[in-house]
Every structure is written in C-alpha cells, then in structure tokens.
Amino acid sequence: MKITRIGPDAVYHRYLTPRWAFLPTSGAGAAGDGGRFNRPGVEALYLSKAPQTALEEYRQGATITPPATLAAYKITLEEVADLSEGFDPDHWDPAWNEWDCQWRKIARIDKNVPASWKLADAVISSGLRGLLFPSLRHIGGTNLVLYPANLTGADSVAVHDPDGRLPKDQSSWS
Template sequence: MAATPKQPSPPTHRFRGQVYRAHHPRWAYLPTSGEGAARHGGRFNRPGRPALYTALDPTTAWMEAQQGLPFKAQPMTLVVYRIDCAGVADLTDPDVLDGIGIVPADLDCAWEDLADRGRDPPTWRIAEALIAADVRAAIVPSFAPGANAAPGTAIPRNLVFWQWSETPPCAVRAIDDFGRLPRDAASWD
C-alpha cells in the first residue's frame, strides 16, 4: 500500500467555479468553518486539522451530509460557494494518482474504523503529504453511500480544502446575496 505521495510537488491547477455543501441547519451561520472537521476528523483530515468538505454538485453534497442517516433524510441547509483557488490537486485523475504513488484503494479506505483502532488511515497520510507540498485543496471521489456514477457519467466528486479564506490564493465565499444565512448562534436560542 503506497499511502504517501512519492514526489513532493504533485501537479496542481486553479479551480474556478461553484461547489456545494449541505449543513446541519444549526451550523449554517458558519458556512466556511472547518472546525467540525477539525474536532472530529474526516476522511482527508486528522482531528486537529481544519478542513472544508464541499461537493462539485448539489446531489453529492446532499448524499455526503446524509451518510449517518441512510433511512431517514434529515433537514439540511444547502449552501453554494464561489471558488477561485490555486493549488488544487485532482485525485480523481488516474495519471495524477500514479504519478504521486497513490493507489485508489488508499482513498477508499475504512478511515473511521482505522482511526477508531488508533491507526492512521492512508488518507490522513496522503492529506498531510499534499499539505506539506503546498497543495491547498484536492478533488477526491465521493464515497458516500448511494453516490455512485450512473453509466456514462462522471464519478461524484468532492473538493476538500485545507487552506482557504475569502481572498486568493484560495478564495472560498458562500453565496448569500440576500442575507438568508443566520448571522450567529443566537438564531437558535
């Protein structure tokens, strides 16, 4: 298992466009926070490392947010983001994976089980190596239950950020032209 990229500088590109994230409504006032991921860890971040998980389409965002609730979908707030980010690696490209020594099985690891047993999942090591190579974000396959590609369509993909702000080089801005997102936690008191 080759869980750590073998070259220090994987190929990156600039991503400009829109991405999506389905939030628990309670946290919709923090649409660009990566603190939940830092608190609990995720497939591409160990606990303590903030990450912002987004999807390249709204259906994938919904599927990602509902993973723990497969039989009863729960209310979510869908937020759209405008992205202009340099330093994005595409881990859905087989040539990129091969060039940096990652096998697809490493991305599809049982990361939660490994973490629960005190082992570092391969995806955490991959993320740390990419971050050390100044990669700000990565396009990754979605592994959410039900997020399968229909024949002849692209695989469902996510865009995971490790470095982001409201300004370049990795600008991530929630689109809320009419001020519909709550401003703070007081909205829930």
C-alpha cells in the same frame, strides 16, 4: 501527483447543519472528529461539485435525511491535488491507492492512523489548497476538501448568499 487550478468562481455545494449554518466557510466542524482527509485538529471544508453529491455526503448513508441547508460556493483556488479520476499509477505515488480506506474504522476502532490522513498530511505540507477526489457516496460525483490554513490572497472561498438568508449567529439555538 496531479495538480490543477479551480475557478475562477467554480461553483461547489455543501449541506450545512442548521446549527452551524452561520459559519459556512469554517472547517472547524471537520477539525473536531477528523474526516477522510483531515486528522482531528486540522480544519478542512468538504464541498461537492453537484448538489446531489453534497446531499449524499451529508446523509452518510442515512435512510432519512436530517435537517440541512444547501449552500453554494464560488471557489477560486490556485493549486489543488486532483484525484478526481481516482488512483492512476502514472500520476500518483502507490500510497495513494489507499485513499479510499475505511478511515473511521482504522482511526476510531483500530486506533491507528488511516492512510488517507497521511496522504492529506502530504497535501497540506506541500502547501496545496486542497484535494479533489471521487465521492464514495454518489457514484460519478466529485468532492473537494480544502484546507483554510493553506489559502493565500490569490484564493477565494465565498458562500453565495446574495439576500443574506443564512443566519448570522447561533441565537436561534439557545
């Protein structure tokens, strides 16, 4: 497994669903249904290196983009797995060749455990803060999934909101 450090203060992006924009660093949304690299119940925050990649990830193939708020983050992480160049048998166990499996179909239709969840389990149990991986929605884009439960005092995940424009609670959505 290839390991790298991110930062200090590397900039990543995410389009936030307006209803949940008051919790920009929470991984609770992904914990609800699971994601490519997290089982249901496991908090994970998915970010993208570039705004365009974040937009394509948010859209998930939709032809019309739903409402969203773009947020930038300053990230410093001690250790993350780095699959950003894709699977390379010189650096990765053969199981990683299936990182890009059709996880939704496998989990929701076939009712099996996707290979990507098993791979995420290995990253999480090794104490790594997250995983860099290629975007399947934006060719050439890079994503980062981080696991809040694995963050330590040396790590930092901060939304860039110097003017306090993000909502403070859900009162707009009652």
